[in-house]
Amino acid sequence: xxxxxxxxxxxxxxxxxxxxxxxxxxxxxxxxxxxxxxxxxxxxxxxxxxxxxxxxxxxxxxxxxxxxxxxxxxxxxxxxxxxxxxxxxxxxxxxxxxxxxxxxxxxxxxxxxxxxxxxxxxxxxxxxxxxxxxxxxxxxxxxxxxxxxxxxxxxxxxxxxxxxxxxxxxxxxxxxxxxxxxxxxxxxxxxxxxxxxxxxxxxxxxxxxxxxxxxxxxxxxxxxxxxxxxxxxxxxxxxxxxxxxxxxxxxxxxxxxxxxxxxxxxxxxxxxxxxxxxxxxxxxxxxxxxxxxxxxxxxxxxxxxxxxxxxxxxxxxxxxxxxxxxxxxxxxxxxxxxxxxxxxxxxxxxxxxxxxxxxxxxxxxxxxxxxxxxxxxxxxxxxxxxxxxxxxxxxxxxxxxxxxxxxxxxxxxxxxxxxxxxxxxxxxxxxxxxxxxxxxxxxxxxxxxxxxxxxxxxxxxxxxxxxxxxxxxxxxxxxxxxxxxxxxxxxxxxxxxxxxxxxxxxxxxxxxxxxxxxxxxxxxxxxxxxxxxxxxxxxxxxxxxxxxxxxxxxxxxxxxxxxxxxxxxxxxxxxxxxxxxxxxxxxxxxxxxxxxxxxxxxxxxxxxxxxxxxxxxxxxxxxxxxxxxxxxxxxxxxxxxxxxxxxxxxxxxxxxxxxxxxxxxxxxxxxxxxxxxxxxxxxxxxxxxxxxxxxxxxxxxxxxxxxxxxxxxxxxxxxxxxxxxxxxxxxxxxxxxxxxxxxxxxxxxxxxxxxxxxxxxxxxxxxxxxxxxxxxxxxxxxxxxxxxxxxxxxxxxxxxxxxxxxxxxxxxxxxxxxxxxxxxxxxxxxxxxxxxxxxxxxxxxxxxxxxxxxxxxxxxxxxxxxxxxxxxxxxxxxxxxxxxxxxxxxxxxxxxxxxxxxxxxxxxxxxxxxxxxxxxxxxxxxxxxxxxxxxxxxxxxxxxxxxxx
Ligand SMILES: *Cc1c(COP(=O)(O)O)cnc(C)c1O
Numbered sequence: 001x002x003x004x005x006x007x008x009x010x011x012x013x014x015x016x017x018x019x020x021x022x023x024x025x026x027x028x029x030x031x032x033x034x035x036x037x038x039x040x041x042x043x044x045x046x047x048x049x050x051x052x053x054x055x056x057x058x059x060x061x062x063x064x065x066x067x068x069x070x071x072x073x074x075x076x077x078x079x080x081x082x083x084x085x086x087x088x089x090x091x092x093x094x095x096x097x098x099x100x101x102x103x104x105x106x107x108x109x110x111x112x113x114x115x116x117x118x119x120x121x122x123x124x125x126x127x128x129x130x131x132x133x134x135x136x137x138x139x140x141x142x143x144x145x146x147x148x149x150x151x152x153x154x155x156x157x158x159x160x161x162x163x164x165x166x167x168x169x170x171x172x173x174x175x176x177x178x179x180x181x182x183x184x185x186x187x188x189x190x191x192x193x194x195x196x197x198x199x200x201x202x203x204x205x206x207x208x209x210x211x212x213x214x215x216x217x218x219x220x221x222x223x224x225x226x227x228x229x230x231x232x233x234x235x236x237x238x239x240x241x242x243x244x245x246x247x248x249x250x251x252x253x254x255x256x257x258x259x260x261x262x263x264x265x266x267x268x269x270x271x272x273x274x275x276x277x278x279x280x281x282x283x284x285x286x287x288x289x290x291x292x293x294x295x296x297x298x299x300x301x302x303x304x305x306x307x308x309x310x311x312x313x314x315x316x317x318x319x320x321x322x323x324x325x326x327x328x329x330x331x332x333x334x335x336x337x338x339x340x341x342x343x344x345x346x347x348x349x350x351x352x353x354x355x356x357x358x359x360x361x362x363x364x365x366x367x368x369x370x371x372x373x374x375x376x377x378x379x380x381x382x383x384x385x386x387x388x389x390x391x392x393x394x395x396x397x398x399x400x401x402x403x404x405x406x407x408x409x410x411x412x413x414x415x416x417x418x419x420x421x422x423x424x425x426x427x428x429x430x431x432x433x434x435x436x437x438x439x440x441x442x443x444x445x446x447x448x449x450x451x452x453x454x455x456x457x458x459x460x461x462x463x464x465x466x467x468x469x470x471x472x473x474x475x476x477x478x479x480x481x482x483x484x485x486x487x488x489x490x491x492x493x494x495x496x497x498x499x500x501x502x503x504x505x506x507x508x509x510x511x512x513x514x515x516x517x518x519x520x521x522x523x524x525x526x527x528x529x530x531x532x533x534x535x536x537x538x539x540x541x542x543x544x545x546x547x548x549x550x551x552x553x554x555x556x557x558x559x560x561x562x563x564x565x566x567x568x569x570x571x572x573x574x575x576x577x578x579x580x581x582x583x584x585x586x587x588x589x590x591x592x593x594x595x596x597x598x599x600x601x602x603x604x605x606x607x608x609x610x611x612x613x614x615x616x617x618x619x620x621x622x623x624x625x626x627x628x629x630x631x632x633x634x635x636x637x638x639x640x641x642x643x644x645x646x647x648x649x650x651x652x653x654x655x656x657x658x659x660x661x662x663x664x665x666x667x668x669x670x671x672x673x674x675x676x677x678x679x680x681x682x683x684x685x686x687x688x689x690x691x692x693x694x695x696x697x698x699x700x701x702x703x704x705x706x707x708x709x710x711x712x713x714x715x716x717x718x719x720x721x722x723x724x725x726x727x728x729x730x731x732x733x734x735x736x737x738x739x740x741x742x743x744x745x746x747x748x749x750x751x752x753x754x755x756x757x758x759x760x761x762x763x764x765x766x767x768x769x770x771x772x773x774x775x776x777x778x779x780x781x782x783x784x785x786x787x788x789x790x791x792x793x794x795x796x797x798x799x800x801x802x803x804x805x806x807x808x809x810x811x812x813x814x815x816x817x818x819x820x821x822x823x824x825x826x827x828x829x830x831x832x833x834x835x836x837x838x839x840x841x842x843x844x845x846x847x848x849x850x851x852x853x854x855x856x857x858x859x860x861x862x863x864x865x866x867x868x869x870x871x872x873x874x875x876x877x878x879x880x881x882x883x884x885x886x887x888x889x890x891x892x893x894x895x896x897x898x899x900x901x902x903x904x905x906x907x908x909x910x911x912x913x914x915x916x917x918x919x920x921x922x923x924x925x926x927x928x929x930x931x932x933x934x935x936x937x938x939x940x941x942x943x944x945x946x947x948x949x
Contacts (some may be wrong), residue, residue, distance in 0.1 A: 006055060012852065079532060089481050119712075128469035178746075210239070213225055219379070222459075240261035249465065269344040276751050301313075368383075545748055570743060575698070577743070578726050591671070601677065647675070673726075674695040697723065701716060805849035827892070833862065893926065
């Protein structure tokens with residue numbers, strides 16, 4: 001690596017380090033290690049054909065050039081996306097702050113209290129605004145949230161509906177088209193029928209089990225759904241409502257008129273448009289449905305000394321545990337964006353949010369009045385921010401479009417010729433004047449310029465919100481920037497992120513998220529673009545998407561790419577949906593079984609079910625590999641019905657199975673497809689790829705392999721790459737005239753974060769990416785070599801090497817000493833480390849993935865820590881330390897305990913908090929002692945108002 005290259009900054013180890021590490025591992029060269037790790041028959045013969053590497057400086061110029069091709073018109077298109085003002089204090093201290101964007105999903109409670117509180121703020125804001133008692137801490141987007149609502153209501157059908165085989169959801173026709181499209185993709189294979197109609201004409205029927213309406217609806221009209229909801233409930237149907245969260249500051253929230261589920265986007269709570277994503281969807285429901293809730297829920301708990309703290313609740317509902325019986329396949333969601341939306345509510349409070357909402361409404365009311373005066377006819381009797389006009393006879397939509405474009409304004413053009421717009425937080429008097437002028441010029445009339453925003457006529461009593469919201473102290477305390485900045489800082493100090501130390505999470509690939517990759521996200525040309533602008537305004541985005549797609553095809557060896565799925569699990573579902581469409585197209589639509597190895601990630605079976613398949617589990621052998629005999633038998637047995645095999649490669653055990661080509665052949669011989677879970681792609685890039693191996697489709701986790709940050713549990717991007725025969729079935733988008741297997745609200749999913757991966761590939765290029773893969777494998781093998789004689793390594797490949805991650809044996813320790821892998825995980829916190837992956841894929845173990853970004857110093861420090869912990873375990877084993885009062889079972893040791901006046905442990909404070917010298921340099925002070933895992937589940941308290949008393 002040239003020392004001035006980006007790759008030399010991204011990859012943590014130097015040439016000299018490599019020699020030291022190879023000696024420890026016991027191989028002569030890096031190439032020898034790679035040759036002995038990856039089976040020869042799948043090694044690429046040629047280097048990847050990628051454009052030459054850019055330096056950081058070159059990339060910053062290149063991306064600026066691309067950005068400049070995006071034309072920022074003022075968009076009033078609405079339809080689920082609205083301009084918003086991200087408070088600078090949130091942009092700078094959260095969105096652009098690596099503590100927030102590089103942290104992991106808060107599974108390790110004691111080092112995640114900051115983001116848990118932030119997400120709890122989000123849940124509280126959602127519960128308050130919707131008037132529902134329970135909310136989760138985000139879903140992927142509004143449309144997938146709608147699909148989740150359908151699945152959830154289906155599972156919650158009352159007994160008589162189940163008996164009657166009720167499978168119809170009534171959907172009011174005035175719903176956003178993208179929401180309907182994504183629900184349709186999901187419903188069809190599950191045997192659920194969506195029946196469109198007018199809510200006012202809804203007639204219950206035995207086969208209907210649920211209803212979905214939008215509030216305000218897709219036209220912008222606020223309808224009173226009270227009578228409809230009563231009627232639906234009387235008929236045993238649940239009612240889910242897609243609601244605009246901001247409007248709920250002014251109008252009666254669905255929770256007050258009987259909704260069972262309320263969902264939608266929180267984008268306009270300070271998340272930039274980003275050409276459609278990412279932004280956080282919310283999902284709220286009744287307390288009694290909590291076990292069926294998709295996504296993660298933050299709740300209260302207490303630590304072992306009784307201190308109140310936060311914790312992810314009801315985790316046993318999730319796919320990790322429940323697998324094919326899970327409520328949903330959701331894993332990565334939109335934590336960072338939910339955090340931002342929560343902070344937006346904290347910063348503005350009830351008064352601020354109401355102020356923003358009423359300003360929007362008042363401007364809309366003014367424009368309605370003035371535009372009606374010009375001869376147009378606004379059709380929404382009641383509205384919040386969205387107006388729809390019937391044009392006068394002498395005005396055409398085309399005329400308006402031409403005038404609007406000349407003023408750099410995008411409006412919404414309805415199929416029937418109506419024209420409309422949605423007002424937002426950024427609309428001021430000047431902007432409103434321009435809007436008005438467009439309609440006036442088209443009608444050839446004079447118009448009254450707005451100078452001050454008038455007070456509007458209030459909503460009628462039955463629509464107007466009366467109840468208070470955001471009454472908790474947290475929404476009333478931080479309205480100055482100084483207080484807000486310090487609040488954010490106070491929370492981020494409680495969390496371990498990559499800004500503190502290595503996060504060695506197997507399967508999650510917590511690598512560097514380079515600043516040069518992140519910077520372009522703050523460019524207004526990327527931030528402020530509505531997803532439905534005319535194509536010629538988004539040329540920069542289109543080129544970025546095009547270039548990135550080409551690069552991903554090259555890297556995976558496939559013919560087509562879709563960037564639409566918003567997470568790895570969403571990618572799995574999409575890939576399976578594409579396979580289903582393909583099979584139907586060749587008259588094989590009856591194939592309904594998916595073969596999944598027992599070691600698979602929980603999302604695999606959960607996604608298979610979501611795509612309407614049945615799962616068949618295939619055993620693993622003593623080495624952790626797919627049991628070839630069982631695979632052959634299961635394939636043969638299900639030959640006629642087999643749709644696909646889902647396989648992770650290298651395996652979830654981090655091993656390059658030598659039989660992978662044979663496995664693909666066996667599946668293909670049955671007429672089925674091979675789906676490769678690309679979570680472990682970091683071990684493949686440049687050396688082998690799914691296309692070359694013989695798979696038909698794979699998903700990638702850009703937030704693992706391709707340098708996009710984890711965000712504390714999202715945003716993610718889970719593109720799928722497919723072979724030629726599957727290309728025609730890749731997701732399209734109805735709003736772009738290409739309806740097909742839509743899986744996200746936005747045509748390009750989370751387009752706004754694609755510059756990160758694009759930057760990573762541009763700057764690394766062939767040589768850098770290939771070296772990164774080798775370094776990831778080297779680092780894992782180095783750790784294995786250093787830890788094999790103490791803990792022991794569970795699985796190894798044919799030649800005794802591991803891939804890019806390895807599983808540390810802890811079961812014997814537990815047997816001999818009672819110390820569990822969880823105790824080791826908690827003790828690591830005292831040393832300033834986030835735990836490795838716990839008990840996945842093998843119970844009683846830790847899976848470590850160092851990635852290529854860590855330096856040899858950091859690897860050695862981690863090894864020293866692990867070896868010191870090993871000694872601590874030995875002290876328990878040989879009786880030097882008390883079995884019930886030792887540094888492991890009591891870990892982590894929070895600051896308040898270490899400095900407290902009562903120290904009653906039979907070891908010193910120093911041993912608890914400063915067990916080795918290097919900790920002093922970089923001490924992470926933990927805020928809570930070990931958290932009670934059952935309390936928060938026994939009593940779920942999902943908002944800041946919660947109390948155990
Ligand atoms: C992370 C992971 C997934 C799920 O990806 P998300 O982006 O979290 O949905 C699927 N399979 C494996 C093996 C993984 O490690």
